[in-house]
Amino acid sequence: MHTSTINIDVHLDKDKVPQQITWNAADSTADMKQQAKAMMLAFWDGADKSALRIDLWTKDMMVDEMADFFYQTMMGMADSYSRATHNHELVGDMKTFAKDFMKKFKEQQLKENKAD
Numbered sequence: 001m002h003t004s005t006i007n008i009d010v011h012l013d014k015d016k017v018p019q020q021i022t023w024n025a026a027d028s029t030a031d032m033k034q035q036a037k038a039m040m041l042a043f044w045d046g047a048d049k050s051a052l053r054i055d056l057w058t059k060d061m062m063v064d065e066m067a068d069f070f071y072q073t074m075m076g077m078a079d080s081y082s083r084a085t086h087n088h089e090l091v092g093d094m095k096t097f098a099k100d101f102m103k104k105f106k107e108q109q110l111k112e113n114k115a116d
Contacts, residue, residue, distance in 0.1 A: 008039065022035055037065060038061050074098035077094065078098065
């Protein structure tokens with residue numbers, strides 16, 4: 001059996017706030033550690049029937065980047081759910097929600113920029 005390892009390093013400031021996130025994977029083509037401003041990691045605990053999650057982002061993650069990160073993550077989750085279940089109706093609902101989320105975020109940003 002082949003084992004693949006993914007390493008994640010989170011560098012914290014004195015207040016334990018993430019300053020830098022780097023990662024690398026044993027089977028990756030990348031030679032060096034990759035930088036990330038945010039990460040979401042989820043595991044399914046079959047015994048407890050619950051999701052275990054780690055969500056982290058660095059100090060320099062901008063609000064617009066966070067919105068885009070969530071949008072892309074939701075779209076990716078919809079794609080994964082589609083591959084796993086072939087439930088096209090629910091996948092469509094998930095993608096519609098993600099698109100509405102991003103549309104509302106952009107509308108809020110426009111309002112805030114006009115107010116400034």
